[in-house]
Amino acid sequence: MRTRATPSPANPKLAGWSRWGTSLLAATSAFLVSAPHLLHAQASATIDMGASLVRYDGFLLSSAVTVTPTIAWLGSRAAVNARGTFLRFESGNRSLQGSVVGSVFTRPGRTWGFEASGTAGASSYADFASFWHLLGEVRIRHNTDRGGIWMAATGGRTAFGSTEEARPVVAASITAMRRHTAVALLLTAGRAFVGDTQYSDIGMTARGQYQQIVLEMLVAARFWSRGAGEGVYGEASGVFPFSDRWAAVISGGRYPSDPIRGSIAGRYVSAAVRFRLQSTPRPVAPLPLPHGGANGGADPPSSTTLTLTRESSGSVRLVLQAPPASSVEIAGDFSDWRPVAMTRTPEGKWELVLPITRGVHQINLRIDGGPWLVPGGTTRLVGDYGDDVGTFVVP
Secondary structure, eight states: OOOOOOOOOOOGGGHHHHHHHHHHHHHHHHHHHHHHHHHGGGEEEEEEEEEEEEEETTSOOEEEEEEEEEEEEEOSSEEEEEEEEEEEETTSOEEEEEEEEEEEEOOTTSSEEEEEEEEEEEEEETTTEEEEEEEEEEEEEEEETTEEEEEEEEEEEEESSSGGGOEEEEEEEEEEEEEETTEEEEEEEEEEEETTEEEEEEEEEEEEEETTEEEEEEEEEEEEEESSOOEEEEEEEEEEESSSSEEEEEEEEEEOOBTTTTBOOEEEEEEEEEEEOOOOOOOSOSSOOOOOGGGTTOOOOTTOEEEEEEOTTSOEEEEEEOSSOSOEEEEEGGGTTOOEEOEEOTTSOEEEEEOOOSEEEEEEEEETTOOOBOOTTSEEEEOTTSSEEEEEEEO
16 A cells, blocks of 8 residues: 655645545545445445555655545446545645546457556645646557466656646556466566656566465666656565455555656555455356355355366366255356356256366356355465456366
8 A cells, every 4th residue: 555645845726636636535435335336246345544654755754544445346348446545644734646547448368458548646745736647548468378468558648736737648568477376477667758757667566365365566676767766666565354354454665756646756664454345246247356245255165166177179177066056157267257057967066068278267156146156176366356266277
């Protein structure tokens, strides 16, 4: 959880942007509370409450109380993410930050994909420093069984306080990802031009999971810079759940200046408690989403076990041992997260034959139209969209 307020010289034109930031944070919080009822299980919502120690370059160490609500909605071809952060420093000054990102994309699971997104954000510090940015991005991705490559181009405007001072933004980046069971590695290189400022970043992110604990680390360097600083930086974070809806979040490190979003370089350490709002059972869902309802995302009965065998045709036969039921459906990355009905065998089991490539895959199941569950016989992990999924390996 970063806390990037930006102390800057006074500017009387910024009161309007401060009010805009306050309104954005309030709207984000209100939408977060109501979203699970409006969007059903296609939405995930969390709120982090904690404290941070921050030392911005050129300023003294300061402590702050933080509140960060986040709402994410995910559909088959579109997604929306809204996030707001409120900080109150020991000096009594306050910082407000907020952003909304909307994107559309081609159907997941294909070898090649395309995504377009737009971002609107603003931040303010006390009564004298505000920033805003409007960005558009297009991304082309090439997926493989255990990773992929993404190429992105970004354009837009960013400003300190007033539209007359807006600067053009042009950036490009390339990211390669490699996934191995519960560990994912990402290598990213990018170049950005913000008005007269320009800089390059290259870095590596590692994300791993042990049971329900999620750890993430970033190590990167900035170079070939004019007006944005240079040097090595890095951050680390850990999420430690202690119930289905509560988790401890610890993070810290050093981050560089961000000319696009208006933050200066600094060091920080923070600790927070994360509350995950309950969601309702999802209807037919095209992508893995938070599940809950009566079972609250619990494991299926112990008598439910999934096994698989590879057919001579190259397909995979999935066999599910389940308690008495009238229908069983599965959904996974191999079906673009579209539910597929299994067939009951004379022995009382459920089976399905599908073309599934070699490698690590994700899956959930639903019995008699109930909540989506992690099948017994698979490894429970947090999926790419924050929900619990089962993983299995096709040799």
